[in-house]
Amino acid sequence: MLREGHEVSCLDEDPEAHARLEVNLDRSWEDTGGQFTVGTGLEEEALTAAGIERADAFIASTDGDNTNIVIAQIAKRKFNVPTVIARILDPLRAEWYEKQGVNTICPTRVAIEMLEKEVLEAAGSSTGTR
Amino acid sequence: MGEGKYIIIAGAGKVGWNLARELLEKGNEVTVIEDNRNRFATVEQELEHNIQYGDASELWVLERAGISRADMVIAVTGDDEDNMLICQVAKEKYLVDRIIARVNNPRNRSHFELLGIKPYVSATDLILRLLEHEVPEYGLVHLLDLPEERLEIIEMLLADDSRVAGQKVGELSMPEGSLLISILREGQGGFVPTPDTVLEAGDEVLAVLDPGLEEELKTFFGSDGASAG
Numbered sequence: 038m039l040r041e042g043h044e045v046s047c048l049d050e051d052p053e054a055h056a057r058l059e060v061n062l063d064r065s066w067e068d069t070g071g072q073f074t075v076g077t078g079l080e081e082e083a084l085t086a087a088g089i090e091r092a093d094a095f096i097a098s099t100d101g102d103n104t105n106i107v108i109a110q111i112a113k114r115k116f117n118v119p120t121v122i123a124r125i126l127d128p129l130r131a132e133w134y135e136k137q138g139v140n141t142i143c144p145t146r147v148a149i150e151m152l153e154k155e156v157l158e159a160a161g162s163s164t165g166t167r
Numbered sequence: 168m169g170e171g172k173y174i175i176i177a178g179a180g181k182v183g184w185n186l187a188r189e190l191l192e193k194g195n196e197v198t199v200i201e202d203n204r205n206r207f208a209t210v211e212q213e214l215e216h217n218i219q220y221g222d223a224s225e226l227w228v229l230e231r232a233g234i235s236r237a238d239m240v241i242a243v244t245g246d247d248e249d250n251m252l253i254c255q256v257a258k259e260k261y262l263v264d265r266i267i268a269r270v271n272n273p274r275n276r277s278h279f280e281l282l283g284i285k286p287y288v289s290a291t292d293l294i295l296r297l298l299e300h301e302v303p304e305y306g307l308v309h310l311l312d313l314p315e316e317r318l319e320i321i322e323m324l325l326a327d328d329s330r331v332a333g334q335k336v337g338e339l340s341m342p343e344g345s346l347l348i349s350i351l352r353e354g355q356g357g358f359v360p361t362p363d364t365v366l367e368a369g370d371e372v373l374a375v376l377d378p379g380l381e382e383e384l385k386t387f388f389g390s391d392g393a394s395a396g
Binding site: 079081104106115129 | 224225226227246247248249251252256259260274275277278281282
């Protein structure tokens with residue numbers, strides 16, 4: 038998103054995560070226009086430091102479903118970020134929160150659909166060769 | 168509480184387990200949900216069919232536990248996000264009448280409020296309230312440790328030969344990273360000192376400090392014979 042000219046700010050509790058951002062970059066993450074804050078999405082000071090108050094979009098994609106659901110709701114209700122997306126691995130919860138107005142991406146569901154498609158295509162071609 | 172309620176408890180830690188025991192004794196129907204295998208196996212030996220293995224923040228686990236007929240859901244896991252969301256779905260999706268959530272980190276209180284999770288119970292707040300009444304006897308006592316916030320609150324009794332007895336609070340040079348917050352004195356109860364308050368032997372002092380300063384503080388408030396801090 039940075040490459041496409043957007044301003045991107047990352048918040049991570051692990052300071053080492055910053056190095057990952059710079060993989061395949063010619064210059065530092067900051068020189069490229071990025072921002073990096075150490076902290077968790079449950080700390081309002083960290084969210085503010087990361088610039089949530091002027092964000093057009095907020096993506097909650099930590100490795101914990103529950104954390105993502107909570108901080109997405111904080112971003113939406115407390116900071117009124119216009120676009121909020123939460124990554125939720127559990128398809129059942131993703132479906133319910135989607136209905137509650139939380140925009141969700143469910144990688145599990147996406148993967149299942151892709152795998153299913155691959156399996157059906159492979160099965161189709163193998164039956165064809167028999 | 169009236170008899171015969173159906174109560175779901177998320178988390179079989181010390182709080183959840185004991186709560187379940189009490190509620191069962193009072194004639195309620197209880198299901199505890201625990202997602203740690205070992206803990207589940209331990210508690211199952213006593214609670215038997217009243218405990219189920221699973222992650223209570225997953226909807227199918229709550230449904231298997233019969234959440235649609237539950238009168239109350241109590242979320243007392245060690246994880247605040249879990250407690251918030253378990254209560255949120257209990258209330259908003261399954262329309263459970265009463266919910267109670269445990270706050271582990273007092274800093275998360277505002278999040279519970281934001282999501283409409285009421286009432287909530289915070290052990291830290293309870294202890295702070297108790298502090299006003301309960302005072303241990305000797306030496307340096309840890310009253311509260313907040314590792315996340317990197318803060319501790321300790322209590323110390325000033326011995327007869329304490330080096331600070333007779334000194335004004337305003338003239339104390341407390342170790343950097345520590346602060347005297349309260350004095351408990353025989354006959355006067357607890358009070359917040361002013362710079363002019365004179366410390367007396369027998370006072371119990373409460374101090375907030377950065378972790379690791381206990382020894383320094385012990386020396387500071389300790390006997391006159393101890394090595395200078």
